[in-house]
Each structure stands twice: as structure tokens, then as C-alpha cells.
Amino acid sequence: MDAEAIAIQEEMPPVVEATKTVKKVKEPVKSQEDSIMELPGVGAATAEKLISSGYDDLMSIGVATPGQLVAVSGVTESTARKIIKSARDSLDMGFISGTDVMAKRDAVLKITTGVPAFDEMLGGGFETGCITECFGQYGSGKTQIAHVLAVNTLIAHPDSTIIYIDTENTFRPERITQFAKANKLDPDETLAHIKVAKAYNTDHQMLLAEKVEELIKKGDDVKLVIVDSLTAHFRAEFVGRGTLAERQQKLNKHMHVLSKIADMYNLSVYVTNQVMSKPDQFFGDPTEAIGGHIVGHNSTFRIYLRRGKKGTRVAKLIDAPNMPDAECVFNVVEGGLEEA
Ligand SMILES: Nc1ncnc2c1ncn2[C@@H]1O[C@H](COP(=O)(O)OP(=O)(O)O)[C@@H](O)[C@H]1O
């Protein structure tokens, strides 16, 4: 193992550390408990009943119906109404103006792929504030794009942190070093800004995604979170039709966490996804993305990657909110991605 590999390994939070983290996160939960106790008509006993029934934060109470709260906590209907109103008031739930939405859009950063046509297809690059998904067959370039984005983010934001959740053991510090050198960056410095964690199963992967917020609160300026691959563990752990619903539910929860941090902290989330073959497909592409609607609906940008002619890669934009469907062709080279 070379020096970079060792350096990066030290950055990897081992499983135990991630487990310890869960205990630490309990503290904010306690303050949620306190804020539930502050609601009118809620004493310790009622708070406990609400929390144990899953109404453990103001949001879940704010969106509940009076009947639901009556059923789980035994308060009167009029108290339930007061509790809900008060939860809603303190949450500031409601609409924001189009102007505010525009201001939020103005804050969006775009991470370059290094390929003008690729960036243009996405309206300037990989956006912050949302999830971008690349799906495609093995070897289509999903992991290469992840490495390139990490380095390109650090070119634009040298003090930022990149999080790389690696589920298939495909993170390669050597590749980061090559991309850094091609861009005249110091490879060691670049590697030091990339925090890599191997995820050993779906639970661990989900936990690592939740841990990102903690790193941000401790002062890391996280601009890019990579989950490579988003679906591999889910696919391996949930086999057979009977488990599909459970898998989709878990995957949905995982993507909600990713989408929430993307939005709250204006960072870009890049996830990779595999495809499975559709043997009954006679025309067009005989593959489809894993995770189906759940992944599709949670990704703001979806890109289908495939091998093109003469070793090129073709990226096709599917389902983007304000961009037309389009395609571009590029090459993966030693120093990064290049227009073909
Ligand atoms: N150093 C390199 N120089 C040029 N091409 C490379 C290099 N390393 C990897 N590649 C290309 O990237 C491909 C692997 O792509 P990868 O992103 O790992 O695929 P996926 O993650 O979609 O399975 C290789 O088959 C090769 O074509």
C-alpha cells in the first residue's frame, strides 16, 4: 500500500466509530423531547406516549391529525388541536415566495465535469442542492466521474470537504492523484480533503449518510457527497420479490436523508446506480436502472451512461427539471474526462 492509500485509510471512519456516533446523535433527540414537552397540554407522560408512537419531533406532530394524537396519547380532541397548532406555529410551516426560491437558486453551485458538452447538458455542471444519479452498466464510467467530480470540486473550493461513501471498494487514491496532478494540484493536499468511508451493508451506508450532517456541524465545508454505489448493497441484501417493498422503503429513507442534506447545506450529492437486464425487451435498450421509481423520483438529474464507439462513453440526460433531454460523448483519460 502506498503513502496516499495509507493517508486515505486513516481518514476512513471504521464501523465502530460510526456506531459510536449513533449514540452521540441521541442528544439532539433529547432536545426534540424537550420541545415536545413545551407544547400546551403535554406533560411527561403524554410526551412519552407521543414519542413512543413515532411522534418524536415537531414535524411529525405538526402534520398529524387530532384523531391520531387522541388515539395514541389519550388527550382530548381540543387539546390535540392545540398541540398540533402550536407545533405548526413553531415550525414556521408553509409557503415561501417565488423570490425566495429564486434566491435559493442563485446560491446553487455547479461542479464541472471538465467536459464542456457534459456541463452544458446539465446547465453548467453537477448542481448543489440536489441529487444527481448516473446509472449504467459495469465499466460505463460512473466511478471515474465520481473521482473527477471530487477533484474538480476541490479546484473550485480548495477548503471544502468531499465525502466518499464507498460500497464496492472502488475508491482509488491513485486516480485522485492522477487527476490532481493533471490540474496542477498537490495530490496529498487533495487527498486530505476527501473523507472516504467504506460501507459494509445497507444499515452502515445509511448511518454514514446521517453522519455527514455531524461533520458539517463540526465545521467541515462539505460541497460534495458521493455514494458509489447507491444500490449495490440494497440489491444484494434484498433478494426475491417478497423483500422488494422493504428494500424500496429503506432506499427511499436513505435518499430522503441525502436529499435533505443536499438542500439544507447547499451541497451536491452524486449517486451511482447499476442496471439490470430486461430480458423481455426486444427493442431499444435492454437494461433498466435498479431501484426503479424510488431512485428516479428522488434524483433531480438522472444520467444514463453507456459505452459508445471506439472506447468513448455516452452520457444521456433523462428527467431533468429545466433542461431538455440530451446526449454527449466523452472519453475517460489518465488526467480526467475529455470531450470526444
Ligand atoms: N487511468 C485510466 N486511464 C484511462 N481510462 C481509465 C483509467 N482508469 C479507468 N479508466 C476507464 O474507466 C473504466 C472503468 O470505469 P468505472 O468508472 O470504474 O465504471 P463503473 O463505475 O461504471 O463500473 C475502465 O474500463 C477504463 O476504460
Ligand SMILES: [Mg+2]
Ligand atoms: Mg463503479
